[in-house]
Amino acid sequence: MTGIQGPAHKRNMTRRKVVVAGGAAVAVASVGGGIAVNAFASETSDSSTSSDASTETCYKLTSETTEGPYYIDADKLRQDITEDKEGIPLTLTLKVIDSETCKPIKNAAVDVWHCDALGIYSGYESLSTGAGGGAPTDAPSGTPSDAPTGEPPSGAPSGAPGGGGGGGHQEPTDDERYLRGTWKTDKSGHVTFKTIFPGWYQGRCVHIHVKVHVDGEWTDAGYEGGHTCHTGQFFFSEESVLASAEVEPYSTSTTTRTTLTEDTIYDQSGTTGGLLKLKYNKKKIEKGVHASITMGVDPDETHDGTDDAVQPGASASASAS
Template identity: 75%
Template sequence: MTRHEEAQGPKHARDLTRRKVIALGAGAVAAAGVGGAFAAGAFADEAGGAGGSASGAAEACYKLTSETTEGPYYIDADKIRQDITEDKEGIPLTLRIKVVDAETCKPLSGAAVDVWHCDALGIYSGYESMSTGGGGGAPTGAPTGAPSGPPPSGAPSGGGGGHEEPTDDERYLRGTWKTDRSGFVTFKTIFPGWYRGRCVHIHTKVHVDGAWTDGGYEGGHTCHTGQFFFAEEAVLAAAEVAPYSTNTTERTTLTEDTIYDQSGTTGGLLKLTYNKKDIAKGVLATITVGVDPDATHDGTEDAVQPGTPATASAPAG
């Protein structure tokens, strides 16, 4: 059974084991190295097993990265690829992640890393009819204060990680890839947009103790479920660029978000490198993720961030 087929099954089946994945053809893998200047440099570094300076390779040790809810829109490693862009328009983003054992500080090689996020208008593939994007006009200034009023129909709500079954066959802006011998994995994608109730973010999972085969990755367990976040300065700059500039959905800021725990890198805040005068040329986002490879964190246990009241209710996306 393929991973996509299993994603349609009962939720308890998703939680019992890491499902088998089906890899794309060689042509798709080769395409993963194609991209702008940021992407080319990042992929070259990974291929050589070096180039860790951007992700803090000089650090002596790392803290455990915050766990978060999985959210409702996870599809378990449906695409084994580094280039997850497909035909989606947006600012080119190279996401470079280093995964380390937070206790031993050693890189985790051969781990399977999932990433998924919405497009420039807040739409998730696989859930287009349920997502809450926006468009049709330019936004009016930076948001002030928390969003008010009920979310529009179909918006994610509540603080749990309740999974929703996919409503369509689209799979853009989703992918899984293997960490190299230095713990690095690189994805080519676009800068995410936003939807009501959440700041700009990318979801991620790290799976260990499984096996990479000719068919993909199977077995093992999920040792980390988290989210990556973007500094407000970059989000405001991106909001001036099409198609983000057509997104009229009310935006939640980084400090207003109830999933981000405000702890910086430990909470998933990315280090962003881009031309401050022209963000449209592309962004390099890097982070070191500290995990406990012996733990299981599948993101369905209603994770509560440090500093967040246990009674807080947050959009689950």
């Protein structure tokens, strides 16, 4: 497996190709019969998240994390990754900067992927734990399956493997590709995705996976070459997750929820660790959420997430999905 490599390895690139998907982008799934046109007109900031971009220290590297077992290369080139999945509309705005120079990185290929509102990953529906509370094959038996609350469930394993995939990559089991996509950063380093607020599954807090690829080439066929300079995960405040748990279909889940402080992948470092800044109407989160973060990366390094250090407190098995 490829580990963290220095600049000398920058030119030793492996070929990466993303196939362009045909057809028009699919609109974001509606919640409760429709989405308000001005979804964020009455938005309020989630005070439990990190400080805004104006106070960020741009020289800090964003934490590297495990890739997890459910990454699929050659995802669809698109910004709207919702397909027909139901859930709270989420606009995810990312900015990628060079952590040393603080300059934006343009034309980088950014991958995002996450589970649906009930904890299922596309491409791995038969392996995902899902909303029924079924424990993965390597989880302890007798794990409780209570409705989500603000407190960790009694006796719940800390950082138990989630999704049944263990720490290594799993081959896809189906052809579904919802809630996955790739798009390029603009000249200011920004890229935006339309998706839904993720759900949860046993052993992990609510999160989104991300990869940043640089030094490749955009062609008619997609994105080719280059290397992965960052593999990370984004996290959501407890306040926002508890609010989402009151909205269908999230409210129908009976899966034990791991809190942000329990999670063994999140390193508790706020923005540096991937904690998103969130804006939404706290009384009507179902109207939509806007999430944003600036990622500081080192474009000369290689971090593909298959052999990067797991965050403090995490066991090898806890790096699952």
